[in-house]
Amino acid sequence: MAEIKLINVSKKYKEDVVVDDLNVTIRDGSFTVLVGPSGCGKSTTLRMIAGLEQQSGGEIWIGNECVNDTPPGKRNIAMVFQNYALYPTMTVRGNIEFGLINKKIPKTEREQLIEEISEIVGLTEYLDKKPQQLSGGQRQRVALARAMVKKPKVFILDEPLSNLDAKLRGQMRTELIQLHEKLGTTFVYVTHDQVEAMSMGDEIIILNKGKIQQMDIPMKVYHDPNNIFTAEFIGTPAMNIFEYEKVMQRIPQVEKDVSFVGFRPEHAILHFSEKVEEINKLTLPSEILTMETLGAETIYTVKNFAGKMNIKSFQTPVEKGKKAIVSIPYEKLYFFDREGVRIRHASIKKASPAVIGGV
Ligand SMILES: Nc1ncnc2c1ncn2[C@@H]1O[C@H](COP(=O)(O)OP(=O)(O)OP(=O)(O)O)[C@@H](O)[C@H]1O
Numbered sequence: 001m002a003e004i005k006l007i008n009v010s011k012k013y014k015e016d017v018v019v020d021d022l023n024v025t026i027r028d029g030s031f032t033v034l035v036g037p038s039g040c041g042k043s044t045t046l047r048m049i050a051g052l053e054q055q056s057g058g059e060i061w062i063g064n065e066c067v068n069d070t071p072p073g074k075r076n077i078a079m080v081f082q083n084y085a086l087y088p089t090m091t092v093r094g095n096i097e098f099g100l101i102n103k104k105i106p107k108t109e110r111e112q113l114i115e116e117i118s119e120i121v122g123l124t125e126y127l128d129k130k131p132q133q134l135s136g137g138q139r140q141r142v143a144l145a146r147a148m149v150k151k152p153k154v155f156i157l158d159e160p161l162s163n164l165d166a167k168l169r170g171q172m173r174t175e176l177i178q179l180h181e182k183l184g185t186t187f188v189y190v191t192h193d194q195v196e197a198m199s200m201g202d203e204i205i206i207l208n209k210g211k212i213q214q215m216d217i218p219m220k221v222y223h224d225p226n227n228i229f230t231a232e233f234i235g236t237p238a239m240n241i242f243e244y245e246k247v248m249q250r251i252p253q254v255e256k257d258v259s260f261v262g263f264r265p266e267h268a269i270l271h272f273s274e275k276v277e278e279i280n281k282l283t284l285p286s287e288i289l290t291m292e293t294l295g296a297e298t299i300y301t302v303k304n305f306a307g308k309m310n311i312k313s314f315q316t317p318v319e320k321g322k323k324a325i326v327s328i329p330y331e332k333l334y335f336f337d338r339e340g341v342r343i344r345h346a347s348i349k350k351a352s353p354a355v356i357g358g359v
Pocket residue numbers: 013018036037038039040041042043044045192
């Protein structure tokens with residue numbers, strides 16, 4: 001078990017800065033997810049923690065030790081990758097045992113470890129099979145077992161589920177969460193899938209262009225984003241964001257330097273009546289463009305003078321082209337400055353009751 005600390009860590013390839021001055025403490029025993037778009041520096045960060053890549057600057061600490069000069073084999077970290085790289089000619093047992101033989105662990109102890117770990121990951125009955133006789137999920141479990149027998153202080157996993165189909169991926173997510181609970185070891189997990197990040201992590205680090213955008217618990221990242229990048233990256237459909245200028249007539253006196261306004265698709269209400277009695281709500285006369293029915297709920301795309309936006313609603317679908325008023329309570333609006341940084345305390349002077357018509 002160990003805490004991981006990155007202090008001013010950066011990575012350059014020639015002149016390209018791919019990881020830019022990271023300062024992070026990954027809590028001992030946490031399931032921390034590193035998420036961000038392709039190319040943002042996630043794998044590079046993991047590889048630096050594991051020692052497979054030398055950082056260009058800064059310090060990496062694992063537990064009480066600065067590991068800048070510690071080779072990968074001595075860092076007590078186990079890695080699991082997207083392609084699990086199993087030895088095809090060896091059995092499951094052979095694959096799990098390989099690292100232990102290398103570490104000169106005596107045979108009786110090896111056998112005991114293999115038994116114990118394969119029980120945990122549900123591989124006991126597959127120990128004598130070869131990798132090609134296993135399903136994708138079972139192979140992934142072998143890769144996990146191989147990492148686990150080393151009893152590492154830290155697990156780092158780089159998109160380990162991306163080769164699996166949607167159903168199996170869902171199942172393996174749950175298994176990994178349970179595995180983490182059972183082991184209590186620090187997990188650092190990389191994905192570009194925000195749904196995976198939200199459902200698995202107890203801490204999420206959002207990375208963009210090598211820089212941390214936010215580090216928080218999932219609900220905080222969703223409800224309290226630091227900036228437009230995080231607000232749009234987390235959540236499906238994404239938060240609707242538009243220029244403040246377009247709606248300023250309808251939001252009385254915001255007392256800060258606001259450039260952009262946003263709201264989550266589920267926080268808006270669609271009204272199909274002629275007039276809407278609204279107090280302290282932003283109301284936008286709109287037209288329905290498209291509808292995507294997801295069973296219980298429908299995602300509407302609407303158009304209005306502020307732009308196109310998505311609304312998530314339990315209302316039954318209507319015909320395209322229908323007029324509707326979109327209303328969003330003022331307290332559900334998010335405000336951002338010109339750079340996209342969240343303005344948390346932009347207070348709105350509340351309006352007096354009004355009837356707004358105009359469908
Ligand atoms: N050996 C290398 N030489 C030069 N540039 C590299 C090297 N390795 C990675 N990069 C660059 O560093 C950036 C970050 O790469 P990295 O693999 O960390 O991204 P990632 O966030 O893991 O992306 P993905 O989600 O696609 O796996 C990319 O722009 C990539 O092109």
